[in-house]
Amino acid sequence: SEKQQSEKQQSEKQQSEKQQSEKQQLEKVKSEKKNILEANDINLKQLREILEKQKKNKGITEKEQYELDKYQMKNLAGVLQVVDIVNRKFSRRTKGKKLSIEKEDLKKGLSQVKKLTGLRGRFEFLKEKNPLIICDTGHNAEGIKEVLEMISKIKFKKLHFVFGVVNDKDPGKVLSMLPKTAKYYFTKADLPRSMNEKELKKLANKRGLKGAAYNNVALACVEAEKSAKKDDLIFIGGSTFVVADALKNHYK
Helix, strand or coil, rough: CCHHHHHHHHHHHHHHHHHHHHHHHHHHHHHHHHHHHHHHCHHHHHHHCCCCHHHHCCCCHHHHHCCCCCHHHHHHHHHHHHHHHHHHHHHHCCCCCCCCHHHHHHHHHHHHHHHHHHCCCCCCEECCCEEHHHEECCCHHHHHHHHHHHHHCCCCCCEEEEEECCCCCCCHHHHHHHCCCEEEEEEECCCCCEECCHHHHHHHCCCEEEEEECCHHHHHHHHHHHHHHCCCCCEECHHHHHHHHHHHCCCC
């Protein structure tokens, strides 16, 4: 009918306008981030060059090349904006006296984030070989997507995935993203919010993910290490709490 046709056209128009608005907002954010980077005279290429210089001078290890990994880079504009605000406020309060964070200090700090802050669990190398073991606190679809992209850049034979989630979030979307070729060690962190490992295993099995269930993270990590060959990769994640348990109880 004409009414249905009109409603369909109206719906398509609204959808098109919404998509256009979202695109404009995204472009605005990109522009703002670009301006912040330029205002601070810092870009990603410069930061990577700093890491390369440090590597040649034996200032960082192989695993620390990931210190400014892809998704941490995405937070850089926000960091620079905060520094800019702090610098301007200090400048006003001290009547122009030099109490600001200098650009060279900022670059140096950004190149040594883990060393200076004690930050852990962000694509952290727990063991560098025989087998390689990495953990990351990414726990939603966006975070897991970034994690999988990072993993795809690493050479290994088989992926062993120690995985756990909380029970107040639907893990369906994340589970659907995980590789079916990996071997899974479904587990739970030591807190009430954790999803039962057997329940998680059932949900994962429905999506073609195979593995066994373990009632604590340390046990899952032990079993993964027993099963993995020297050229394999063990990854620990799915929840910040799973990573915390692994760091606390198994990889101190």
